[in-house]
Amino acid sequence: MKTLLSGGTVVSMDPAVGDLDRGDVLIENGVIAEVADRIHAPDAEVIDASDRIVMPGFVDNHRHNWQTAFRGIGADWTFLQWATAMHGTVKAHYTPEDVYAATLLGRLEALHSGITTMLDWYHVAQDHEHEDAAIAALREAPGRSIFCLGAGWATSRPVDDDIRRVRAEVDGHGLVTMAFGLRGADDTGMDTLTRELQLADELGLRTSLHTGSDGTQRPIADMHKHGLLRGTTTFVHGNGISDGELRMLADAGSSISVSPDVELKMGFGAPMTGRALAAGMRPTLSIDVVPSVGGDMFAAMRAAFAAERGLDGGLRARDLLEFATIDAAASCGLEARTGSIAPGKEADIILLRTDDVTIFPVTEPAGSIVSAGHPGLVDTVLVAGRVVKRDGALVGVDVPALRTRLLESRDRIAAAAGVPLDGTWNPQP
Structure with missing residues (x-):
């Protein structure tokens, strides 16, 4: 099966391929076969990419998808209010069906x-049925997804059996793979963190860990002292950790995921984007939680760009595109498969409208995407060469039915938890 993306402005994010003002991308059996100014492929299905930017799909390497049903409700909340609401109030009332509905529509x-x-990043842990519901939803959504199984919020319960069970089911092949969501040493102790990293090494799992410091703690230095830094770990947020600790992460080959909207709004401190770069790391971007922020990468790029440019002016728009594509793919161990448009990679590609009045005229593509891009421009989406969105609409998805399902889930959870949905909920830590 062949597909030809014809006549688009190609922003490949691959130095060897470069950018093409007018280019074609040939896909064969889900894999990018050729990128060139013009490609002759008379036996291919042609997708007209004129008036479109053709670029790699975005990679979000940290999102708590189970919270989708409460989108927007926490726009005014601090971090402690969010934790009280999501983890301390509503989480206990989630059924497997609630997890499934939120995960599917969020994905x-x-x-x-x-x-x-x-x-x-799954941490609504209740039992195996909840985990299986999340996995089933990710498999139903036609995207490339990583089920990052965490142990829950500030709990010290053993997780070995859960991790092994899910690893046996999610074996690392196909579009849905697995990672291990670690608990920090401040939650469970250094011995537990050590055992969890050993288990991840044994099972061949990449890991993700929330971290940060108020200036009195040195979480990265503590891990370094115990030999626990890995090139396979993504550290989420990291606000407040020292420059020396960032250099430790860089030396270990670790990655850092910046969630700029959440970090600025919830009081985490300035995003670590520029400091990570200065330490020799390539930062990546993530959404985190949609009760508090929007779920699209355009907004995340713009927030990170504005915050860092306001501090030192050093970032360029192209940097943000790299953070959200090839750098984030590398943080997930997927840089050989996705994150750029290059021959041999799987065709995870999006087409952005350039004739929309909100972005027209597009004089410099990277600058236009980062400064003026929004989800309404996403015309076509391909995952592993399969068209999953065409002409602005998801393919084969009954969106009204899913909306009804999620609203019923939200209303049931809120009623069970005794919380209002009229905008007056003000969680008290």
Whole structure:
């Protein structure tokens, strides 16, 4: 099966391929076969990419997808209010069906906005049925997804059996793969963190860990002292850790995921984008939680760009595109498969409208995407060569039915938890 993306402005994010003002991309059996100014492929299905930017799909390497049903409700909340609401109030009332509905619609929303790869950081842990519901939803959504199984919020319960069970089911092949969501040493102790990293090494799993410091703690230095830094770990947020600790992460080959909207709004401190770069790391971008922020990468890029430019002016628009594509793919161990448009990679590609009045005229593509891009521009989405969104609409998805299902889930959870949905909920830590 062949597909030809014809006549688009190609922003490949691959130095060897470069950018093409007018280019074609040939896909064979889900894999990019050729990128050139013009490609003759009379036996291919042709997708007209004129008046479109053709670029790799975005990679969101940290999102708690189970919270989708409460989108927007926490726009005014601090971090402690969010934790009280999501973990301390509503989480206990989630059924497997609630997890399934939130995960499915949240993953489809991400696809709709051009996020072809997403790491779903799952910490609504209740039992195996809840875990299986999340996995089933990710498999139903036609995106590339990483089920990052965490142990829950500030709990010390053993997780070995859960991790092994899910690893046996999610074996690392196909579009849905697995990662291990670690608990920090401040939650469970250094011995537990050590055992979890050993288990991840044994099972061949990449890991993700939330971290940060108020200036009195040195979480990265503590891990370094115990030999626990890995090139396979993504550290989420990291606000407040020292420059020396960032250099430790760089030396270990670790990655850092910046969630700029959440970090600025919830009081985490300035995003670590520029400091990570100065330490020799390539930062990546993520959404985190949609009760508080929007779920699209355009907004995340713009927030990170504005915050860092306001501090030192050093970033360029192209940097943000790299953070959200090839750098984030590398943080997930997927840089050989996705994150750029290059022969041999799987065709995770999005087409952005350039004739829309909100972005027209597009004089410099990278600058236009970062400064003026939004989900409404995402016309076409391909994952592993399969068209999952065409002409602005998801393919084969009954969106009204899913909306009804998620609303019923939200209303049931809220009623069970005794919380209002009229905008007056003000969680008290």
